[in-house]
Amino acid sequence: MNNQIPFVDLHAQYQNIKDEIDFVISDVIQKSLFVRGSYVDKFEQMFAEAMERKHCVSCANGTDSLYIAMVALGVKPGDEVLAPAHSWISTTETITQAGGKVVFCDTDTDTFTIDPKSIEEKITSNTVGIIPVHLYGQPADMDAIMAIAKKHNLWVLEDCAQAHLARYKGQLVGTFGDAASFSFYPGKNLGAMGDAGAVVTNDQALAEKMAMFARHGGLNKGDHQIEGINSRLDGIQAAILSVKLPHLLKWTELRQAKAQRYSELLAGIASIRTPQVAEAREHVWHLYVIQHEQRDALKEFLAKQGIATVINYPVALPFLPAYRRYGHQVEEFPNAHFTQSRILSLPIYPEMCDAQIQEVAVTIGQFVHQQ
Numbered sequence: 082m083n084n085q086i087p088f089v090d091l092h093a094q095y096q097n098i099k100d101e102i103d104f105v106i107s108d109v110i111q112k113s114l115f116v117r118g119s120y121v122d123k124f125e126q127m128f129a130e131a132m133e134r135k136h137c138v139s140c141a142n143g144t145d146s147l148y149i150a151m152v153a154l155g156v157k158p159g160d161e162v163l164a165p166a167h168s169w170i171s172t173t174e175t176i177t178q179a180g181g182k183v184v185f186c187d188t189d190t191d192t193f194t195i196d197p198k199s200i201e202e203k204i205t206s207n208t209v210g211i212i213p214v215h216l217y218g219q220p221a222d223m224d225a226i227m228a229i230a231k232k233h234n235l236w237v238l239e240d241c242a243q244a245h246l247a248r249y250k251g252q253l254v255g256t257f258g259d260a261a262s263f264s265f266y267p268g269k270n271l272g273a274m275g276d277a278g279a280v281v282t283n284d285q286a287l288a289e290k291m292a293m294f295a296r297h298g299g300l301n302k303g304d305h306q307i308e309g310i311n312s313r314l315d316g317i318q319a320a321i322l323s324v325k326l327p328h329l330l331k332w333t334e335l336r337q338a339k340a341q342r343y344s345e346l347l348a349g350i351a352s353i354r355t356p357q358v359a360e361a362r363e364h365v366w367h368l369y370v371i372q373h374e375q376r377d378a379l380k381e382f383l384a385k386q387g388i389a390t391v392i393n394y395p396v397a398l399p400f401l402p403a404y405r406r407y408g409h410q411v412e413e414f415p416n417a418h419f420t421q422s423r424i425l426s427l428p429i430y431p432e433m434c435d436a437q438i439q440e441v442a443v444t445i446g447q448f449v450h451q452q
């Protein structure tokens with residue numbers, strides 16, 4: 082066990098851009114730009130431009146970005162919001178926080194993203210919006226989702242927390258819906274050195290409402306139009322993100338190369354299902370998720386060989402204690418239930434070297450052959 086392979090290696094990324102990062106952190110401190118200030122303004126501009134949207138409202142984390150967007154979209158008690166059964170809980174806990182009711186939809190077993198057929202089945206007269214999640218870095222089926230939204234007059238809030246720069250039919254995710262939320266949690270494809278998040282939109286009125294709500298209900302000091310919350314990107318995180326954003330495309334391409342290598346190396350192992358990328362979708366590989374029937378035994382075997390893996394996520398949202406009040410049954414979400422016991426996320430990060438990928442693949446092969 083001399084060669085430990087971590088799940089992610091944030092230190093390796095820091096080493097490559099250490100001078101730039103150290104400079105801006107000390108500059109924020111020298112100039113006391115802790116809250117708002119030039120680095121936050123600059124990052125909001127840079128990020129809006131990179132995501133091809135007119136407005137970026139930064140906030141404290143990705144979870145808040147969903148909550149802020151839904152409050153600004155006008156979610157009120159009784160409103161139903163559709164979301165995939167398979168995601169991180171931020172996607173749905175914020176529906177409840179905004180005052181709405183969570184309505185889960187089943188996912189597609191190939192892409193793990195929300196199944197448009199399930200969306201159609203769940204629409205009622207109380208439905209107000211849809212939150213597609215571009216899970217693991219693969220875009221959801223945006224043509225189908227936007228067509229349903231248009232037909233039923235629903236808003237669409239894209240959860241892009243795992244999918245910075247992913248594309249659907251050549252178009253950036255986050256540019257399809259009314260607004261798109263992003264997380265800059267350290268391990269995300271674009272990560273801060275602490276918590277951070279943002280919402281982007283082309284709708285100016287919506288952007289103003291979101292900025293207002295995130296800043297105590299007022300854009301100018303002392304002028305509180307509504308009651309809001311305090312959710313802001315701090316100057317140090319904004320400075321770090323401004324340094325990292327210009328590297329994002331290169332890091333994304335490196336992730337894509339690692340994923341392709343994994344898929345080549347694992348292709349010969351029949352019992353391993355490698356991740357499938359649907360037609361015309363550009364995956365950015367926040368996570369590389371394989372499926373295997375003996376997932377838990379495989380995870381343990383890899384751990385013994387020093388290879389870290391994660392299950393994203395071990396229990397689909399409808400089956401969590403947090404949603405017991407809805408009394409959901411396994412049969413309602415057969416795909417999400419089927420995949421939750423089979424998925425395993427392998428280590429992937431831009432700085433990972435080929436020998437490490439080979440070692441992971443060889444070790445998986447050893448596990449399968451000893452079965």
Ligand SMILES: *Cc1c(COP(=O)(O)O)cnc(C)c1O
Nearest residue numbers: 142143144169171242264265266
């Ligand atoms: C990470 C994540 C979030 C929330 O982001 P935080 O910055 O951790 O609050 C929301 N949705 C999904 C799908 C995520 O992976």
